[in-house]
Amino acid sequence: MEQGHYDNLMEELSTQAPDLNRNFTRIDRDLFNETVERVTPYIQKKVTFWRKPIEPGLHVAITLCFLATGDSYKSLQYSFRAAHNTISHIVPETCWAIVAAFGDKELQVPQTPEAWQEVTLGFEERWNFPHVIGAIDGKHIRLRNPPKGGTHYFNYKKFYSMVLLAVADASYKFLYVDVGAIGSESDGGVFAETRLAEMLLQEEANLPQPEALPGQPNGFPVAYFLVGNDAFPLRNHLMKPYPKRELSKEERIYNYRLSRARRTVENAFGILANRF
Template sequence: MVQGHYDNLMEELSTEAPDLYRNFTRIDKDLFNEIVEWVTPMIQKKVTFWRKPIEPGLRVAITLCFLATGDSYKSPQYSFCVAHNTISHIVPETCRAIVAAFRDEELQVPQTPEAWQEVARGFEEQWNFPHIIGAIDGKHIRLCNPPKGDTHYFNYKKFYSMVLLAVADPSYKFLCVDVGAIGSESDGGAFAQT
């Protein structure tokens, strides 16, 4: 069955409107294909007598769109024609595969004073901000309250969450990422725990 955004919309956008493809997936077609290539060995399932597995490209597309919107697992089920309970397994598994595939290549924290000075030089030259070694921001990732979570995960926005905190260089490349601080923790508290 060839239906849904992956088989129709994404294919059409990649050939006719690359800027809209990038807006939809948040990356261009070449990077999408590279991610699929790298994570396929980790997320590809076997064909069995009972079912044909969901292909790795569709798994990556679902994951990227889910992460880009921050919506629930139920929303992408309509656009990708995959049940929400299946999506709830696909997204975490694909995220783990992406991290495993790209962690050493993409997340390189500067290790020497000279490397940090290079980052600071980039902020000054590109953005006219002297003496800066990273741009930091956080995002609350909505979740169900974990068992025995009590109110620890309940944040100031009035929902349960975990905090994703990231530091980027002047070219928007992540220098470090921390995920897992409880939602009730302040930004400063989450930063202190990294």
């Protein structure tokens, strides 16, 4: 392991070519070190008489390279001088550790009306669409059909997948994610089974109270809502485009502005896929 990328290439890149080091791991050195520090309590193994455990930094480096390149475990074993069967345990363990260490801080649904208002203000200022608390969409993550998976994971795009459902704010930041649904299920069906959908339906999400739209002080009170595409059902808390073809001018403007606001989650997926 001492002759692998972690002890040699990464050390050299971090001091001589920081940009290349960021391209190699997809994060800069400071964030890499912070990640190692925060996940260590979850993955640190005890030193025993029989073996010296693999250090947490190597766990993180292997996992990031696997996520960034998609290389097989057998390919990574030559780069990091770790057996492929060992890497097969390192990657999922480290992924769960990263979620445990960063999840509550970096990915959190707003808890108060004031916090939701900040999200809404972003959509109003950047995309000219008021009362939006997030853009929602699903992304199909390609995978091999699991044993006895049948057609459960076969999606409408004609490949096997798992669905990543996410809500993003106006600045492409994820507010909520749900991953693990089978690829054959629709985005609307996946959302209906999430905790967020339940909170919105039961009015437990602490959204701001319905009020008139900006510029209409005496107008009808409008609830705050997510924006999605045609795959989602129309609800008080979820708006979608007009589906018909012959639209009025007002309806075309509405569809255009909703599309601009909704694309933030698609852009967030694109940014994520471009890095990992």
